[in-house]
Amino acid sequence: MLQRLLPRRLDRQVMLLVSLLLGLVMPFFAIHEAAENSERVVESAVLQARALAENIAVTSVEHIVTQDFASTEQLLLRSARFPGVQQIQVADIDGRVIGDVFVDQDGEPVLRYKLQMIDVPGDAYSQLKQSSGVLAVWQPIVGANAVGWVHLNYSLAEAKEIAEQYLYDYMIDGLIMTVMLVGLILLVMRRPLRVLRDAATFAGQLKNKHGEKIPVDQRSVEIEQLGTALNETSENLFEQDAVIKQALKALNTQKSAMDEHSIISITDVDGYITYANQKFVDVTGFSREELLGKKHDIIKSGFHSDEFFAAMWTTISAGRVWHGEILNKSKHGDEVWVNTTIVPFMDESGVPYEYVAIRTDVTEQKKTEQELEKKARSLTQMTDHLEDLVKLRTSELELANTQLLHLNKVKSEFVSVVSHELRTPLTSIKSFAEILQDDLEELDVDSQKHFLSIINEESERLGRLINDLLDLQKMDSGKVDWNDESVDLVVLLNGSAALFTQAYADKGLQLDLEIAADELWVDVDVDRIKQLMANLLSNALKFTERGSVTVGLVARGDEVEVSVCDTGLGIPAQEIANVFESFHQVNSSETREIGGSGLGLAICKDIVEHYSGRIWVESELGKGSRFVFTLPFSAGNAGNVGGVA
Amino acid sequence: MTGASKKVILICDDEPNIRESIRYVVEKLGFESVLAVDGIEAYDKACALRPDLIVLDVGMPGMTGFEVCEKLRGDTAFAKVKIIILTAFGQVADQEKAVAVGADSYMVKPFSPRSLKQLLCQMLLE
Numbered sequence: 001m002l003q004r005l006l007p008r009r010l011d012r013q014v015m016l017l018v019s020l021l022l023g024l025v026m027p028f029f030a031i032h033e034a035a036e037n038s039e040r041v042v043e044s045a046v047l048q049a050r051a052l053a054e055n056i057a058v059t060s061v062e063h064i065v066t067q068d069f070a071s072t073e074q075l076l077l078r079s080a081r082f083p084g085v086q087q088i089q090v091a092d093i094d095g096r097v098i099g100d101v102f103v104d105q106d107g108e109p110v111l112r113y114k115l116q117m118i119d120v121p122g123d124a125y126s127q128l129k130q131s132s133g134v135l136a137v138w139q140p141i142v143g144a145n146a147v148g149w150v151h152l153n154y155s156l157a158e159a160k161e162i163a164e165q166y167l168y169d170y171m172i173d174g175l176i177m178t179v180m181l182v183g184l185i186l187l188v189m190r191r192p193l194r195v196l197r198d199a200a201t202f203a204g205q206l207k208n209k210h211g212e213k214i215p216v217d218q219r220s221v222e223i224e225q226l227g228t229a230l231n232e233t234s235e236n237l238f239e240q241d242a243v244i245k246q247a248l249k250a251l252n253t254q255k256s257a258m259d260e261h262s263i264i265s266i267t268d269v270d271g272y273i274t275y276a277n278q279k280f281v282d283v284t285g286f287s288r289e290e291l292l293g294k295k296h297d298i299i300k301s302g303f304h305s306d307e308f309f310a311a312m313w314t315t316i317s318a319g320r321v322w323h324g325e326i327l328n329k330s331k332h333g334d335e336v337w338v339n340t341t342i343v344p345f346m347d348e349s350g351v352p353y354e355y356v357a358i359r360t361d362v363t364e365q366k367k368t369e370q371e372l373e374k375k376a377r378s379l380t381q382m383t384d385h386l387e388d389l390v391k392l393r394t395s396e397l398e399l400a401n402t403q404l405l406h407l408n409k410v411k412s413e414f415v416s417v418v419s420h421e422l423r424t425p426l427t428s429i430k431s432f433a434e435i436l437q438d439d440l441e442e443l444d445v446d447s448q449k450h451f452l453s454i455i456n457e458e459s460e461r462l463g464r465l466i467n468d469l470l471d472l473q474k475m476d477s478g479k480v481d482w483n484d485e486s487v488d489l490v491v492l493l494n495g496s497a498a499l500f501t502q503a504y505a506d507k508g509l510q511l512d513l514e515i516a517a518d519e520l521w522v523d524v525d526v527d528r529i530k531q532l533m534a535n536l537l538s539n540a541l542k543f544t545e546r547g548s549v550t551v552g553l554v555a556r557g558d559e560v561e562v563s564v565c566d567t568g569l570g571i572p573a574q575e576i577a578n579v580f581e582s583f584h585q586v587n588s589s590e591t592r593e594i595g596g597s598g599l600g601l602a603i604c605k606d607i608v609e610h611y612s613g614r615i616w617v618e619s620e621l622g623k624g625s626r627f628v629f630t631l632p633f634s635a636g637n638a639g640n641v642g643g644v645a
Numbered sequence: 646m647t648g649a650s651k652k653v654i655l656i657c658d659d660e661p662n663i664r665e666s667i668r669y670v671v672e673k674l675g676f677e678s679v680l681a682v683d684g685i686e687a688y689d690k691a692c693a694l695r696p697d698l699i700v701l702d703v704g705m706p707g708m709t710g711f712e713v714c715e716k717l718r719g720d721t722a723f724a725k726v727k728i729i730i731l732t733a734f735g736q737v738a739d740q741e742k743a744v745a746v747g748a749d750s751y752m753v754k755p756f757s758p759r760s761l762k763q764l765l766c767q768m769l770l771e
Binding site: 424429434438454605 | 660663665666667669670673704713733752755756758759
C-alpha cells in the first residue's frame, strides 16, 4: 500500500524524503520557537503589569493618606492608557474602592462609580491570578503599614496575539526554508540523479541496444565506475551477441540440415513425446498434435520383443546412449526401419529428465540389404553350381586333355613307329641293291637270285605297309567309301576260308568252319569284311605252328558273333589290351621273324567298330588265341535268327 | 688277313634280311660274323664270345640296343670293344643317346653297305 504510494523514481523519492523530513522538522522548530517567544511576551506583559501596579501603589500611598482621591483617579486614568490594561481599581485595606477605571471598547479609560466594596486578599502580598487571558494583579499599597490594594486587570490577549504571530512567522519561515532546502538538495543532486536515471534507462535498454555507450561522468567515482561498468557490460553483451548469434546460426544451420535427414523426437523421462520434427511427422504419418503427449508405442511395429525395449530403457535410464535399429510402423501401416540413437539428458543430480532420439530412415537400405542377402544367397548357390560345373568341365577337360596328350603321344609314337617300320624293309632293299651293284660280277647266280628275292620280298612288304597305312588313315579320317549291302555271312566266311585253305595246308594246319546256321544276313561292305577275315586268318596262320584254326559263327540276341580260334603261340596277359593298337606286335624275336605290318588288327578294330560291333581276344600263352568280333543283324534277317540261336 | 687273327663281329638285329646284309659285308671284309636276333641273345653272345666289334640294332625285342650297349660298357672287360649302333628312327635324340650309352659310332637305317664297310675298316684295321 505504502509502496504503491511511493514514487518510483529515485529523484522524486529523494525529494519526497527531504520534504517529509523538513516538513516534520520545521513545524516542530517553529512551534518550539513560537512557544518560547510567547512565554517571553507573557512574562514581560506580567512584569509590565506588576511594575504598573507597583508604581500605582507607590504613588497612591500618599493619596490615600491625604485622602486626595481625585489624584488617585487622575493617576488611574493615566495608567489605564498603558496598553493591555483593562481595569485598575484602588481600594483601602478594607476593600472600599477609592478609584476605579476601566478601558471601554474604544480604548478610552472611563472612571466608574467608586463607592463599592471589593474582596481584597487576606494577606498583604502582591498576588497574580490569571484566568481566560486576563491577568489579575493584586498589589498592596504600603506606607508605614498596609493601607490599601491596587487591583489591576491586565489583558494578555495582545501577548498571545504576538505569540501567535510568532508561530505563524516561524511556520512561514520553516516552509520557505523547506522549499529552499529541497530546491537546493535537488539542485545539488540533480546531476548525479540524472546520470543515475540515464544509467538506469540505459541499463533498461541494454537488452535491445547492445554495444551502445553511455557518456561517463567522471565527477563521481561511483558514477564513473557505474558508467564504465555499464559500457563494458554493453560491449560484452554486444560481443556475446555476436557469438550467440553465430552459435545460434550455426546451430540452426545444423538443426535444419539435421531435420532434412533425421527423424527427431524428444520425450520426457516417462517416454511421452514432447517434440517431433517435420521428418518424424512425414515418416510416421501422424500429425504433430497426434504425437505430442503420446508414447512411441504409437509407432510400434510389433517386430521387436519386449526384452528389446526393456534393454533399451535400461540403457538410457542409466544415462547411457543407446544405438540400434528399430522397425516402426507408420499410421498407414508402412514399415519403416530406422537406425536410432537415443541420448539421455541429465539434470545436476545425474537423473535423466529428457531423451532425444535421432533416427535415420534405413528402410531402403534394409530392403537393399535383404535383396542383397537374397541375391548373395542365390549367387552363392549359382557359384556353387558354377563351381560344380567348372569342376565337372575341368575334369572333363582334364580327361580330354589327358586323352589329347595321349593321342598326341600316340600320334608321335605312330609317326616314329611308321618311320621305323618303313625304314626296316627299305634298309634291306637298299643294302642288297648296293651289294648287287658293287659285287654283281663276284656273286654267283644263286646269291644274285637270293638277294633279288629279298629285295622283292621287302618291296612287297613295303607296299603292303603303305596300303595298310593308307587304309587305316582313311578309316580314321572317315574317308572310306562303305559299300554296304545285305550279305549272307555264311557264304562270306566260307569264301574267306577257302582263300586260305591252301596256305594252311602248306603249313600242315587244319582250317575248320563251325557255322550253326544255314544263312545269316548282315548289312556290310563285303570287301571290308573279307579284309577283316583275311587279317584274322593270316594272323592265325602266322602265329600257329601246329594244330588247327577254327572259324565260328553264332547268332546271339540281335547280333552275330564270328570267332577265329587258333592253337598257336598265345598272347601274354599284359599285351592283350594293346593288340588292337597300330604297330603293336607282341615283342618277341619270333613275331619279328613272322613279320607283318602291325596294322592288321588295328584295321580289323576300325571295321568292326564302324558297324557298332565289338572285337576282342581271349588268349592263353602257349595254348592259343581266340579272336572274336560281333556285327548287328540286318533288319530283314530277324526271321532266321530263332533257328540259328 | 690270316685265320688266326680273324676279328669277330657280333651282328644283332631282329630283322633277318638286315642281319644277312650286314653279315655279307662283314664276311666280304674277311671278318668272322656271329648273329643275334634280339637284345638278350646279343648280350649273352657278347659276354660269351668277346667280339672285337658289335653292330647293335636299337629296336629289338627283349632288350634294346641302347640297353645292351650301356650294360656292356658298365663292364670294364668290354671297355675296348667297338660298338656301332644302328637306328631306324633317325632322330637326333637317338644319336645323342647312342653316344651317351658309350657307342663308338652309329648308322641310320637305311644305311649304305659301302659306308658300313668303310666304318668297319676304319675301326678295326687302324
